[in-house]
Each structure stands twice: as C-alpha cells, then as structure tokens.
Amino acid sequence: GSPEGQKMQEIRRSLPAFKERETLLRAISENQVVVVSGETGCGKTTQLPQYILEAEIEAARGATCNIICTQPRRISAMAVSERVAAERGESLGESVGYKVRLEGMKGRDTRLLFCTTGILLRRLLVDRNLGGVTHVIVDEIHERGMNEDFLLIVLKDLLPRRPELRLILMSATLNAELFSSYFGRAPMIHIPGFTYPVRSHFLENILEITRYRLTPYNQIDNYGQDKMWKMQKQTDRKRKTQIASAVEESLEAADFGQYNPRTRDSLSCWNPDSIGFNLIEHVLCHICKNERPGAVLVFMTGWDDINALKDQLQAHPLLGDPSRVLLLACHGSMASAEQKLIFDKPEDGIRKIVLATNMAETSITINDVVFVVDCGKAKETSYDALNNTPCLLPSWISKASARQRRGRAGRVQPGECYHLYPRCVFEAFADYQLPELLRTPLQSLCLQIKSLQLGSISDFLSKALQPPEPLSVQNAVEFLKTIGALDENENLTVLGQHLSMLPVEPKLGKMIILGAVFNCLDPIMTVVAGLSVRDPFLMPFDKKDLAESAKAQFSARDFSDHLALVRAYDGWRNAERQQSGYEYCWKNFLSAQTLKAMDSLRKQFLHLLKEIGLVDSFQSCNAWSNDEHLVRAIICGGLFPGICSVVNKERSISLKTMEDGGVLLYSNSVNAQELQIPYPWLVFNEKVKVNAVFLRDSTAVSDSVLLLFGGSIFGRALDGYLMMLGGYLEFFMS
Numbered sequence: 001g002s003p004e005g006q007k008m009q010e011i012r013r014s015l016p017a018f019k020e021r022e023t024l025l026r027a028i029s030e031n032q033v034v035v036v037s038g039e040t041g042c043g044k045t046t047q048l049p050q051y052i053l054e055a056e057i058e059a060a061r062g063a064t065c066n067i068i069c070t071q072p073r074r075i076s077a078m079a080v081s082e083r084v085a086a087e088r089g090e091s092l093g094e095s096v097g098y099k100v101r102l103e104g105m106k107g108r109d110t111r112l113l114f115c116t117t118g119i120l121l122r123r124l125l126v127d128r129n130l131g132g133v134t135h136v137i138v139d140e141i142h143e144r145g146m147n148e149d150f151l152l153i154v155l156k157d158l159l160p161r162r163p164e165l166r167l168i169l170m171s172a173t174l175n176a177e178l179f180s181s182y183f184g185r186a187p188m189i190h191i192p193g194f195t196y197p198v199r200s201h202f203l204e205n206i207l208e209i210t211r212y213r214l215t216p217y218n219q220i221d222n223y224g225q226d227k228m229w230k231m232q233k234q235t236d237r238k239r240k241t242q243i244a245s246a247v248e249e250s251l252e253a254a255d256f257g258q259y260n261p262r263t264r265d266s267l268s269c270w271n272p273d274s275i276g277f278n279l280i281e282h283v284l285c286h287i288c289k290n291e292r293p294g295a296v297l298v299f300m301t302g303w304d305d306i307n308a309l310k311d312q313l314q315a316h317p318l319l320g321d322p323s324r325v326l327l328l329a330c331h332g333s334m335a336s337a338e339q340k341l342i343f344d345k346p347e348d349g350i351r352k353i354v355l356a357t358n359m360a361e362t363s364i365t366i367n368d369v370v371f372v373v374d375c376g377k378a379k380e381t382s383y384d385a386l387n388n389t390p391c392l393l394p395s396w397i398s399k400a401s402a403r404q405r406r407g408r409a410g411r412v413q414p415g416e417c418y419h420l421y422p423r424c425v426f427e428a429f430a431d432y433q434l435p436e437l438l439r440t441p442l443q444s445l446c447l448q449i450k451s452l453q454l455g456s457i458s459d460f461l462s463k464a465l466q467p468p469e470p471l472s473v474q475n476a477v478e479f480l481k482t483i484g485a486l487d488e489n490e491n492l493t494v495l496g497q498h499l500s501m502l503p504v505e506p507k508l509g510k511m512i513i514l515g516a517v518f519n520c521l522d523p524i525m526t527v528v529a530g531l532s533v534r535d536p537f538l539m540p541f542d543k544k545d546l547a548e549s550a551k552a553q554f555s556a557r558d559f560s561d562h563l564a565l566v567r568a569y570d571g572w573r574n575a576e577r578q579q580s581g582y583e584y585c586w587k588n589f590l591s592a593q594t595l596k597a598m599d600s601l602r603k604q605f606l607h608l609l610k611e612i613g614l615v616d617s618f619q620s621c622n623a624w625s626n627d628e629h630l631v632r633a634i635i636c637g638g639l640f641p642g643i644c645s646v647v648n649k650e651r652s653i654s655l656k657t658m659e660d661g662g663v664l665l666y667s668n669s670v671n672a673q674e675l676q677i678p679y680p681w682l683v684f685n686e687k688v689k690v691n692a693v694f695l696r697d698s699t700a701v702s703d704s705v706l707l708l709f710g711g712s713i714f715g716r717a718l719d720g721y722l723m724m725l726g727g728y729l730e731f732f733m734s
C-alpha cells in the first residue's frame with residue numbers, strides 16, 4: 001500500500017489490542033458472549049470489529065458475515081467507521097459502513113456496520129431475530145445508557161433462539177464482572193494498556209500555582225446562571241441531590257489551614273454550583289505561557305456552555321489569537337469538518353485547545369493531549385418520579401469519570417490534570433454514575449417494549465441489569481394510556497403503533513400525527529423537529545439582550561415560542577432559496593446547523609408518514625394549512641398534559657402547575673417579556689428543575705382548545721379515527 005497506509009498498519013500493530021488479537025478471536029469463536037475491557041485508546045472500538053472481519057474473511061466467510069457494532073452516540077459511529085475504512089484502505093460504504101438517524105453510508109458489500117444503539121433497536125422492530133447478523137458488538141457499555149441497558153435485556157432473550165449469534169460487550173473500565181454475571185458468567189478478557197503517569201492538581205493547588213484569586217464577584221461570571229445561583233443559595237439543603245449535599249458537607253468540614261491566606265480566602269469564595277469561566281481562562285493562560293507543548297482537553301458539560309466559553313476565549317488576546325492557539329469544540333452536534341481538526345496535529349508553535357463534553361472521556365481519543373482541565377461536571381438527565389418532572393442539569397461526575405478524564409492526559413507522555421474543585425469534593429463523589437435507566441422518564445422505552453412484543457412492561461423491565469423503580473414504570477405506562485398509545489389492558493393501540501415508528505418522543509409523535517390528520521403538517525413538523533433536535537435560537541451569554549430581542553421579533557405577539565420557531569424556520573427556508581441563509585442566521589441569532597438538522601428530520605418524518613399511509617405521496621407542502629389557531633390547538637394536543645395555569649396580576653403574571661405549584665419562564669421565552677397573557681393556560685414541552693421549576697418553550701391556549709385537544713378523550717378518538725382509516729386503506733388496497 002501507500003506510505004500512509006503502511007504507517008497506519010504500523011500504528012495498528014502497536015496498539016495494545018493487537019497483542020491480544022488471537023486470544024480475543026479464540027474466545028469469541030468458543031463462546032456466545034464475551035466481555036472485553038481495556039483502557040480507552042487501547043484499540044477496542046477500531047480494532048476488535050476489524051479483527052473479526054479479517055478472521056471471517058480468512059475463514060472464507062467474508063461474503064456471509066454480518067457484524068454490527070453499536071455506539072451510544074451518532075458522532076462516534078461516524079468517526080469510527082471512517083477511521084476503520086481508512087485503515088482498511090477503502091472508502092466508507094465498501095466493507096465498512098455506518099448508519100445513524102437521518103444519515104448513513106452502507107453498500108451492498110458492507111460487512112461491518114457501525115450504528116447507534118437506537119438504530120439496532122429499530123432493526124429489532126422489523127426483525128426480532130436479527131436474521132443474517134453474525135456478530136453484535138455493544139460498545140461503551142460501562143456508560144450504562146438507557147438504550148444499551150435495554151438492548152442487553154433484548155439480546156439476552158434472543159441468544160437462546162440464535163445459538164450461532166456472537167455477542168461481544170466492550171467496556172472501558174474494570175466493572176466487567178457485572179456484565180459477565182448478567183450473561184451467565186461469560187468469559188472476560190482484559191486488554192492491558194500502558195499510560196504515562198498524570199499529575200493531579202486540585203483547586204487548592206491550582207490557586208497556589210497560578211496565584212489566581214477567586215472573589216464572590218467573578219464566581220458569578222456564567223451565562224445566565226447568576227439568577228439561579230442566588231436562588232439555590234437560599235433554598236434548604238434537603239432538596240439538593242445526595243451528591244450535592246455530600247459535596248457541601250465535605251467542603252464545610254475541610255481544613256485548608258496549610259495553605260496561604262490568599263488561597264484560603266479564594267476557596268471560601270468558591271461556588272460549587274457554577275462553573276467559573278474566568279478560572280478556566282486563567283488556567284488555560286497559565287498552561288499556554290508556562291507549560292511544555294501539548295494539546296489541552298477541557299471537559300465542559302454541554303453544547304451551550306462550550307459555545308459560551310468559546311465565545312469568551314475567542315475575545316482573549318492570547319487564547320483568541322489563531323497564530324498561537326487553535327481553539328476547537330468537540331460535542332455531539334459538531335460538523336464533521338470540525339471533527340477532523342480535533343484529531344490533526346496543529347502546526348509547530350500552535351497550541352491545540354479542545355473544549356469537549358464527556359464524550360471525550362471514553363468514546364473519542366485525541367492522541368496528543370498532555371493537559372486536561374476538568375470542571376468536575378457533566379449534563380445529566382435526572383428524573384423525579386414523584387412529580388414526573390425530567391430535569392437536565394449539570395451534576396457532579398463520579399470518581400470513575402474523574403479518573404477517566406485525568407487518564408486522557410497520559411497517552412503520549414506524562415501529563416497534568418487540573419481539577420477545578422478541591423480534593424475534598426472529589427472524595428465526596430459517588431464511585432460510579434447511576435445508570436440512565438434509573439434516572440430518566442421511561443415513556444419511549446415502554447412504547448418500544450410494547451411494539452417489540454416483549455410482553456408485560458414491568459415484567460420485562462424487572463429483567464434489567466439494575467431494574468428501575470416501579471413508580472417510574474407506572475408513571476410511564478399511565479402517561480401512554482393518557483395519550484391513547486396504550487389501552488386499559490396495556491395493549492398497543494393503532495396510535496401507539498404509529499408512534500413507535502416515529503423517531504421522536506411519543507407526545508411529539510402524536511403532535512405529528514395530529515398535524516397529518518388536520519392537514520397542517522408543515523408548521524407542525526417544524527415545531528416537532530425543533531423540540532426534538534434542539535432550540536435553534538442561540539443565546540450567546542455576552543449578547544443575551546440582542547439575542548432575546550431578535551427572537552421576540554418572530555413572536556408577532558401571539559404568546560407562543562413554538563409559533564416564533566415556525567416563523568424563524570420559514571424565514572430561513574426562504575433565505576436559503578436566495579442563497580442568504582447564513583446571513584439570515586447571523587442577523588437573527590439562529591444556528592444554521594440546527595436548522596439544517598431540523599430540515600433533514602422533517603424529510604424523515606414525511607417519508608415515515610408516507611410509509612404509515614397518513615400522507616399521500618402526491619401531496620405537496622403547499623397544500624397544507626398554516627392556520628395559526630389550528631396549529632396552536634395541535635401543539636396543545638401534543639404537549640398535554642404539560643400545562644400550567646396563567647393568572648394575570650397587575651403588571652405581572654403568576655404561573656402554576658398542578659405538581660409544582662409556582663413555576664417560572666426561561667428568560668428567552670417570548671412569554672417572559674409579556675406583562676399580561678390574555679389566555680388562561682400555557683402548554684409546554686419541558687420543565688427544568690433547578691430548585692425552582694422553569695418552563696422552556698410555551699404556547700398560550702384558550703379553555704376551549706384545552707378541552708377539545710388536550711386530555712384523554714381526544715387521544716382515544718384519534719386512535720379510533722386511525723383504526724378506521726387503516727380499515728378503509730386496507731379495503732381499497734386489496
């Protein structure tokens with residue numbers, strides 16, 4: 001091959017996994033289930049599936065083998081398949097392919113497919129036995145994502161029916177016993193790895209080394225968190241999560257007596273509830289000015305704080321100077337061009353700084369990292385089963401995660417890790433993170449259990465590695481009954497069947513189906529795409545006021561964030577036609593990337609609705625109604641029972657939900673600017689609980705709309721209508 005190809009083969013042979021190649025292959029051929037663990041970067045994801053493919057080709061089964069390797073995130077499925085194809089000297093879509101929601105590259109001869117866990121679950125929907133599949137590799141199982149835990153229950157059921165099917169579970173950490181015993185003591189293989197030592201600096205040391213001074217003022221420098229912080233300070237400790245209170249207790253008990261007064265003073269100002277951007281900036285400056293060459297990996301919590309931090313750093317004279325610093329972001333929704341830059345080595349004299357979410361903890365390995373900055377938090381969904389509120393907020397990571405983050409600095413030489421919290425806080429972390437199945441609403445999952453015909457929901461979920469609380473299961477089943485997706489006996493209705501085919505949450509799926517039935521799909525698909533991709537309205541923290549008024553322009557005073565979203569999207573589509581999409585986005589604080597993702601999701605909805613039979617293939621978008629009242633009613637039909645009551649007081653509004661009492665609006669909601677809302681109700685998609693409960697996007701509705709479109713009566717009527725429609729279609733098709 002080419003010199004480049006030869007170099008890649010050399011790299012492949014140098015990976016720790018290569019030494020175990022024969023052991024791994026033998027174990028896989030002799031056992032139905034094998035659990036493989038090994039330090040991140042040792043070659044599990046890129047090598048093991050390839051070894052299997054090579055062995056199958058050698059054994060003359062190259063034409064019949066069919067290997068599926070699941071990834072928890074779409075971005076890793078894409079990045080890994082590209083890498084593996086390159087290592088095999090092919091282009092994507094030959095023997096190696098990928099498939100994620102909305103995108104894929106797979107050819108007739110594809111034998112090794114990297115896909116998201118969701119895609120494999122969808123495939124199980126149409127083919128319960130995974131006919132033709134020879135190997136299933138479930139990667140990153142240590143993350144304990146909901147889909148992965150779910151897939152394991154299904155596969156455990158399937159294995160006896162498919163004795164020749166091979167299952168390989170891959171984990172980055174040493175908790176292999178848990179998975180092995182779940183599969184009847186399946187053999188475990190550990191790939192020993194080598195990493196250089198990494199020195200840990202906790203906050204107290206950082207303050208000593210860098211002589212940085214924390215003050216109460218510069219602790220509140222975060223985008224929009226100040227208000228919440230103040231509120232959090234006032235609330236009692238009882239309502240905090242267990243970890244958050246453990247952190248506070250250990251802070252109070254800590255003795256920083258050995259440190260100099262300035263450091264002690266700083267530590268007393270440190271706010272555990274926020275991520276100090278100025279501190280991060282200071283640490284990055286310190287590294288750039290004083291440390292040897294090497295890339296820096298900064299662990300943040302999500303797309304929004306990465307962008308906000310990037311904005312702040314770009315304005316800095318040193319960190320924002322492209323001739324000295326290459327500043328990159330790494331998160332689930334970045335473009336693939338940006339993704340390539342992350343792996344590249346920058347020119348000499350330029351320091352690469354990557355701001356990443358916890359996906360850089362285990363699923364993506366950046367080889368030249370020497371310095372890690374760890375904010376100690378990750379965005380985590382949590383779920384309060386008692387009042388049925390999903391919460392998404394930055395929470396403290398586990399000890400296992402913190403070690404994993406630190407380890408990222410020791411891949412090529414001894415490294416340094418800066419933890420932006422005191423050592424005593426680390427000691428208060430939990431050992432491992434709680435599995436997602438135990439901290440998220442289970443509605444989609446329960447619907448999937450039913451559509452896969454896996455029997456009773458609670459029986460099925462009781463077979464999980466760590467089963468969820470009965471109350472969460474009961475809540476989810478009740479919800480599905482309320483929207484008409486399940487009948488009294490927990491059987492899937494026609495509506496439920498349709499909902500399980502749409503790749504969105506059940507309530508959003510219901511909104512789409514209502515849109516189809518009432519012939520106003522165009523605006524409704526936009527609303528659902530926006531709610532299920534992410535908000536396209538950007539809120540850069542330093543231009544918050546400008547961004548808020550840009551959004552308000554789309555409101556037309558109709559008291560609906562969702563209608564504002566529809567107008568913004570329609571405007572973008574027109575601008576795109578005139579080749580001025582980017583200008584439009586820039587002027588209006590919109591994310592072009594998000595709008596494009598919404599666009600492809602809309603196309604997919606349409607395709608699926610045609611398959612279901614709810615949209616004629618000859619129908620065009622222009623024929624759809626855009627009636628504002630109808631759209632408002634359908635939004636209500638989908639978002640019910642997410643409602644809160646509106647009480648107009650003199651020059652202010654008070655909002656209440658049944659479960660929470662008083663609630664507040666996010667400041668960027670168009671309704672947050674209003675002094676009066678001339679409707680009795682708001683419907684909303686999501687509440688975020690940060691001690692106070694905040695509503696994200698909302699639409700105002702009248703009594704009659706709520707009565708007619710909300711509630712269970714309508715759910716059942718819709719199901720009846722769909723059943724009848726199905727009957728007619730069948731009659732005329734036959």
Ligand code: ADP
Pocket residue numbers: 015038039040041042043044045046047079080083343362363365366367
């Ligand atoms: P594991 O799954 O055990 O964490 P991987 O198979 O992902 O390990 O990675 C093995 C090696 O391949 C690592 O050194 C990693 O940096 C490298 N690698 C993976 N993907 C890419 C890529 N897209 N470009 C360059 N190197 C990569």
Ligand code: MG
Pocket residue numbers: 041044045046139362363
């Ligand atoms: Mg991996």
